Structures are given as structure tokens and as C-alpha cells.
Amino acid sequence: MPRLVLALTALALLPLGAAHAAPGDLAAASAGASATSRPQIQVTAHAQGIGSAEFAAIRGEYRLADGRRLMVEGPRHRPVVALNDQAPVGLVALGPNRYVSADGAMQLVFNAHANGNVDAVTLTLQTGTH
Structure with missing residues (x-):
């Protein structure tokens, strides 16, 4: 230690x-x-990167329960996230299926199954953002 x-x-x-x-x-x-x-x-x-299979599974559009739209896109080595029509922000991997936006305003946790499929995302916003 x-x-x-x-x-x-x-x-x-x-x-x-x-x-x-x-x-x-x-x-x-x-x-x-x-x-x-x-x-x-x-x-x-x-740097902890995003594996190609994991990125393929999380990439796309998510409709949030409150009606907003979350987009995960960009190339695997420089992924971005955007909420509604806001400018895309870099996405940083924290661990398997756990990410934070480069500005620290958003934390994303994807619900991934054993086969790698993702069926949901939990978005946590920092108070006072978005």
C-alpha cells in the first residue's frame, strides 16, 4: 500500500x-x-477508455421519463453526450457502464445485461445545471 x-x-x-x-x-x-x-x-x-462493444451498446438516443432526450454519440475514442438541444460535452468513463460528462454536470449509469445489451440509463444532474 x-x-x-x-x-x-x-x-x-x-x-x-x-x-x-x-x-x-x-x-x-x-x-x-x-x-x-x-x-x-x-x-x-x-486513461480508462470505452471498449468498442460497450460503446456500441450505449451509443444512441434515450428518452428520459421527464420527456427530455439524451444523446450519446461521437467516435469511440472521443464520445460526447448531449441533453436536449444543448451543445455536446465530452464523456469520460469512470468504470464499466459508468460515465461523467467532462464538465462534471452529468453522471450516467447504464443498465447493461450480461449479454452486453443496454436497456436504460440513469442520469444524475448536478444541482443548478441543465
Whole structure:
């Protein structure tokens, strides 16, 4: 457990953008962040993406109980969500069938069955949005 805490701390000390750098760039960034001869920790982090089967299952239009329309669309590597006729916002995966809009205003949980089919979505809006 202490290694995980140390790795997260080391990642937090890197310059902005280093978390998305290639592994070789990450080592160079951490070396630049430490001018002394302290031990270095190399951390590789991968963004949680959306699998093609999961994206195919969640992509589409949903009619909400209050009459509004929710759209999940875009390419798999850059999905977006839009509520009614509002501008689309990026969609970020939190875990299997769990997403949040890039602006943090919407949380979506899709009801997926064992065969992968999705038949419903639960939308939670942050108070004062949409």
C-alpha cells in the first residue's frame, strides 16, 4: 500500500500534462522535477477508455421519463453526450457502464445485461445545471 501512495505523490509532482506523456517522457519529466539525486519513480498511467462493444451498446438516443432526450454519440475514442438541444460535452468513463460528462454536470449509469445489451440509463444532474 505505501508504494501506491508514493507513486501517486510522484505523479502529482510532475508538470501539468506529464500524466498523459509517453513512458519515456514521464521519466524525463520526473527527472527534470528533481534536481537532486533522489530516487526516481516511473509511473505509467493509461486513461480508462470505452471498449468498442460497450460503446456500441450505449451509443444512441434515450428518452428520459421527464420527456427530455439524451444523446450519446461521437467516435469511440472521443464520445460526447448531449441533453436536449444543448451543445455536446465530452464523456469520460469512470468504470464499466459508468460515465461523467467532462464538465462534471452529468453522471450516467447504464443498465447493461450480461449479454452486453443496454436497456436504460440513469442520469444524475448536478444541482443548478441543465
